[in-house]
Amino acid sequence: MKIAFLGPHASFTQLATAQLFPNDELLPQSSILDCFSAVENGDVAKAVVPLENSIEGTVSMTLDYLYKTPSIKIEAEAVMPIAHHLMIHPDNSIEDIEKIYSHPQALAQSFHFLDTHYKDIPKQDFSSTAAAAKYVSENKDIKIAAVANQYAANLYGLKIINRNIQDFEQNHTRFIIISKLQNKYENEDLQTLGEKSGMLITLPEDHPGGLHQVLSVFAWRKMNLSKIESRTLKTGLGNYFFFINVEGSWNDILHGNALKELESINADVDFLGNYKEFLLES
Numbered sequence: 001m002k003i004a005f006l007g008p009h010a011s012f013t014q015l016a017t018a019q020l021f022p023n024d025e026l027l028p029q030s031s032i033l034d035c036f037s038a039v040e041n042g043d044v045a046k047a048v049v050p051l052e053n054s055i056e057g058t059v060s061m062t063l064d065y066l067y068k069t070p071s072i073k074i075e076a077e078a079v080m081p082i083a084h085h086l087m088i089h090p091d092n093s094i095e096d097i098e099k100i101y102s103h104p105q106a107l108a109q110s111f112h113f114l115d116t117h118y119k120d121i122p123k124q125d126f127s128s129t130a131a132a133a134k135y136v137s138e139n140k141d142i143k144i145a146a147v148a149n150q151y152a153a154n155l156y157g158l159k160i161i162n163r164n165i166q167d168f169e170q171n172h173t174r175f176i177i178i179s180k181l182q183n184k185y186e187n188e189d190l191q192t193l194g195e196k197s198g199m200l201i202t203l204p205e206d207h208p209g210g211l212h213q214v215l216s217v218f219a220w221r222k223m224n225l226s227k228i229e230s231r232t233l234k235t236g237l238g239n240y241f242f243f244i245n246v247e248g249s250w251n252d253i254l255h256g257n258a259l260k261e262l263e264s265i266n267a268d269v270d271f272l273g274n275y276k277e278f279l280l281e282s
């Protein structure tokens with residue numbers, strides 16, 4: 001089976017994908033959009049993309065494409081510990097650094113470290129941590145550093161000058177497996193953390209208590225929400241959709257008529273799946 005992931009090789013997403021799909025063909029993509037397109041066009045069966053980080057929050061691009069591509073659903077979530085290192089070309093030295101490159105999530109997760117130790121050095125966004133590391137390895141004449149992981153340092157032959165630069169010891173990223181198959185991914189070799197249902201909810205118009213009505217559908221049924229995120233619909237200020245995770249299975253929701261009640265308040269519900277959350281190694 002072909003599985004797309006946000007690449008290139010040695011991105012955090014690849015480390016997650018390799019644990020989820022040890023026996024499949026992994027195809028690196030250069031953006032989250034390309035991962036969604038590969039699934040949408042049927043070029044691959046599934047893709048793995050980041051959804052959320054414990055320091056920096058939601059990866060908004062992933063939420064936006066989940067919203068824009070209703071045929072794509074979630075098969076599983078997987079949580080992985082994240083450690084960032086600052087690395088340079090082995091022929092350069094620490095004093096030479098003129099720019100630091102990385103994925104915006106990685107730069108944000110290490111913001112205080114970089115601001116304290118490399119305050120005047122400009123930081124520049126890259127499509128992934130591994131793409132930044134690869135670029136550093138291919139351009140020894142420009143004095144640049146990358147924030148990336150240990151595997152990227154090994155693969156691209158870079159020298160680590162600062163280790164574990166993330167601003168909080170607890171740093172985890174949650175990845176999702178996306179596909180059009182409406183499957184539930186299973187893996188007995190990985191530790192399961194729980195089961196949840198995911199949905200995108202849009203309210204018909206902005207009115208007082210609209211979100212309260214949605215939340216009360218779950219509250220009075222004693223269904224626990226593990227995540228709620230609002231994201232702009234891009235149709236004007238103040239217009240949002242909501243990504244909601246409810247603990248438990250979709251059957252609980254159907255059985256308790258929660259869906260019917262959501263429909264009765266004219267909420268538009270796009271069900272993303274009923275799936276398990278797995279724990280990965282770093």
Ligand SMILES: O=C(O)C(=O)C[C@]1(C(=O)O)C=C[C@@H](O)C=C1
Nearest residue numbers: 011012013050103105128129173
């Ligand atoms: O840049 C990478 O290596 C990625 O896989 C992307 C990504 C993200 O978007 O959150 C994944 C994990 C880390 O949080 C940092 C970056």
